[in-house]
Amino acid sequence: MRIEDExxxxxxxxxxxxxxxxxxxxxxxxLTRKYKxxxxxKEWTGVPVMASNMDGVGTFEMALALQEHSMFTCLVKxxxxxxxxxxxxxxxxxxxxYAVSTGISDDxxxxxxxxxxxMYSIKFICIDVANxxxxxxxxxxxxxxxxxxxxxxxxxNVVTAxxxxxxxxxxxxxxxxxxxxxxVCTTRIQxxxxxxxLSAIIECADAAHGLGGHIVAxxxxxxxxxxxxAFGAGADFVMLGGMLAGHDEGGGxxxxxxxxxxxxxxxxxxxxxxxxxxxxxxxxGRTVELLYKGPVVRTVLDLLGGLRSTCTYVGAPSLKQLSKxxxxxxxxxxxxxxFLK
Numbered sequence: 001m002r003i004e005d006e007x008x009x010x011x012x013x014x015x016x017x018x019x020x021x022x023x024x025x026x027x028x029x030x031l032t033r034k035y036k037x038x039x040x041x042k043e044w045t046g047v048p049v050m051a052s053n054m055d056g057v058g059t060f061e062m063a064l065a066l067q068e069h070s071m072f073t074c075l076v077k078x079x080x081x082x083x084x085x086x087x088x089x090x091x092x093x094x095x096x097x098y099a100v101s102t103g104i105s106d107d108x109x110x111x112x113x114x115x116x117x118x119m120y121s122i123k124f125i126c127i128d129v130a131n132x133x134x135x136x137x138x139x140x141x142x143x144x145x146x147x148x149x150x151x152x153x154x155x156x157n158v159v160t161a162x163x164x165x166x167x168x169x170x171x172x173x174x175x176x177x178x179x180x181x182x183x184v185c186t187t188r189i190q191x192x193x194x195x196x197x198l199s200a201i202i203e204c205a206d207a208a209h210g211l212g213g214h215i216v217a218x219x220x221x222x223x224x225x226x227x228x229x230a231f232g233a234g235a236d237f238v239m240l241g242g243m244l245a246g247h248d249e250g251g252g253x254x255x256x257x258x259x260x261x262x263x264x265x266x267x268x269x270x271x272x273x274x275x276x277x278x279x280x281x282x283x284x285g286r287t288v289e290l291l292y293k294g295p296v297v298r299t300v301l302d303l304l305g306g307l308r309s310t311c312t313y314v315g316a317p318s319l320k321q322l323s324k325x326x327x328x329x330x331x332x333x334x335x336x337x338x339f340l341k
Contacts, residue, residue: 011225013198013331014229014329014330016326019325020315021022022315023295033236033319037174039171040153040173042152047070048236051244052241053077059249059250059251060085061248063097065252067093073098074101074128079116079246080111099125099126100125124146132163140163151300155171158223159177160195164207168211172266174214176215177204180219182218201215208236216239217237223306231319231322232266259290259291310322
């Protein structure tokens with residue numbers, strides 16, 4: 001047993017300090033980014049905000065809506081058994097703005113192979129597990145990289161620099177960073193495992209960029225200000241779940257002006273996709289009722305407007321410059337509690 005004494009920070013522990021700015025209007029801020037990925041050698045241009053591959057978020061309908069704003073969607077894994085609808089969507093979707101998602105079983109690999117063999121236009125693969133620290137996961141990333149050398153691979157989740165580097169060396173172009181910060185994730189409660197998300201982003205981004213890789217901050221953002229902090233901390237992409245849930249595009253039944261939303265390790269998700277919680281494991285997610293939010297465009301415009309405002313407050317003419325213009329101020333717990341109320 002050992003204890004690390006260095007203080008680690010979450011989004012709620014900091015604010016961004018304003019600075020002098022030459023920008024005259026929010027509309028002058030450029031939110032697009034252009035990246036070239038280490039292994040696939042593909043280039044990508046767009047607004048680097050991703051919808052998570054969760055039920056109620058990573059849907060075909062959500063992808064079609066977000067691509068109109070040059071945003072990105074990681075599609076839910078259970079679509080991989082629905083080849084007909086995949087083929088239909090593939091004709092409508094902008095191929096640079098969505099990823100096929102997969103787990104790491106042999107069956108997952110077989111289904112991934114079927115989809116990518118039949119749909120050559122798909123460019124992104126999201127390899128998604130709750131715990132990216134297993135040797136088997138690293139082996140699977142390397143296996144997918146060997147099979148699909150020209151695809152851009154997103155893989156995770158991890159929260160430390162060493163495993164960020166390991167996944168990049170195994171073949172990941174973009175590493176998913178975050179264990180336990182999501183609004184419907186109970187991993188920290190159920191297992192005691194986790195890492196404050198802001199510090200995880202800072203440390204993993206530093207590790208990835210040193211190798212020419214990228215990261216996506218996955219989880220913990222509850223408002224546009226949190227998304228701005230993630231980008232300010234060095235994230236190349238930010239992935240959203242709860243912020244994009246509860247909209248028309250996510251599907252689900254609206255009852256009493258509410259929609260059910262749940263974590264992908266919750267009882268609800270495992271009952272739906274696996275027939276229940278296996279006796280050797282426990283649920284690490286919760287099921288909640290969200291207020292129905294209508295079309296997602298309202299949330300998207302609010303989010304993008306918030307990011308533009310952040311850039312004007314710190315003098316960043318573009319999202320690319322935001323991290324270079326960001327100075328974080330640690331706030332006292334007592335003061336921060338007041339902000340959250």
